[in-house]
Amino acid sequence: MEVHVAGLHSGANTSYDAADHADGAAATLSRTTPDSGMFGDFAAAHSFHQSLEAAHTRHVELIKKHTANLGTIGDKAHKAAAAFAEMDQDNAEKLKDVY
Numbered sequence: 001m002e003v004h005v006a007g008l009h010s011g012a013n014t015s016y017d018a019a020d021h022a023d024g025a026a027a028t029l030s031r032t033t034p035d036s037g038m039f040g041d042f043a044a045a046h047s048f049h050q051s052l053e054a055a056h057t058r059h060v061e062l063i064k065k066h067t068a069n070l071g072t073i074g075d076k077a078h079k080a081a082a083a084f085a086e087m088d089q090d091n092a093e094k095l096k097d098v099y
Helices: 005-030 043-098
Strands: none
Touching (some): 005 043
């Protein structure tokens, strides 16, 4: 089996970049909220506004979860790359001992 360690590191860095973008999106989205009364001042408008506000909050929370997951993926990819590189080095040392 051949593992492209540099590819794992590159993928990890891309995952970190995506996490940074998602974090920025969550920060931007969380700084705004739908204005109350923007749809009018009647029961259906208030109900719609509450639904919109709840969806807004869920989206911010979901983006924050994506941020955390992307960071975790980056961490795991870097750890996997390090483990494969170490294993490759150990195996090379063992082969040198045999020959």
